[in-house]
Amino acid sequence: MREPVRAIDLLDWYDRHARALPWRVGPAARKAGLRPDPYRVWLSEIMLQQTTVPAVKSYFLDFTTRWPTVQDLAAAPDEEVMAAWAGLGYYARARNLLKCARLIAGDFGGQFPTDLDTLLTLPGVGPYTAAAVASIAFDVPATVVDGNVERVMARVHDEHTPLPTAKAILTDYAAALTPQDRPGCYAQAVMDLGATICTPRNPACGLCPWRKGCAAWDAGTAAELPKKEPRKKKPTRLGIAYLARRVDGAWLLERRPDKGLLGGMLGWPGSDWNDAPKEDPPIRAEWKALNTEARHTFTHFHLRLTVKTALVPMDRTPQRGEFIELSDFRPADLPTVMRKAFDLTQSK
């Protein structure tokens, strides 16, 4: 007979093994009555959407240093925030981040709502993030369901239904376990368990506080759960990027429209990305293709980008984009694919 899985056992484990993270108030301090700043909880949760903890850390420190409060962030210019987000990916998050910050600073008097329904109305805040903010910042007993929780629940219940079909049942399992006491610590504890013990590969079941209640442990199936529907193969698309350098060192760049891929970000003028991209240089010049192409993989396709360069005189006007002075140009402000193209012009 298997023992029941209980929140209290996970909380005891969390009290001893909680990860120290820049946005986290640890279990001891929380027991003393401390809670994290809701602004920092919200900001970290947006950054952590489909993004690893190591990738987020430096961005979180940079954002909270430059914009310590939601009012500071709300007052920041769009371009500065987009540049600060560059490299983190999923740029709609940054656009929604600003929308949300301005909404909170304006309509909400600077205070984040504490209830799920209101949180869900905020741009960029879905079921996971609403539950995370409610529980972690306010100790509302809401249930977080992220990839970690799905994996832990699939294993505890030895659920073989593949995702995403299994999402609803796994959510029910997770909700049934959420305690009324210390829901904020509990939410972080399940995710810590998934991140450090109940990992996708080679789970450390020997160290798991829930092993005695885990159906997959009994069945020996932990490592193969959760099941997932097979993914589609990514097609390869081709493209051309035009990197024009003016004789004074300025670079020709173009702000991308808010909608679509890399929306709102700075980038090199270029062709569409498809099977047969058309030549469409942004300024009259002698273009030379580099011998190496920039390769980059997006969420749903591979890109092979031909990089063309040209040196142009001071008095020539571009048809698209605008020249940015060398002193104002930082490659780190570009999304990664654009930075890769730039890096190719700097090598050798």
Add this chain to the structure above:
DNA sequence: AAACCGTGGTC
């Protein structure tokens, strides 16, 4: 409701 939306690490 399936498709779209980034990136870096790992195996």
Add this chain to the structure above:
DNA sequence: TGACCAAGGTT
């Protein structure tokens, strides 16, 4: 190289 994976949300 390539496939998989990571604290999802929007349309």
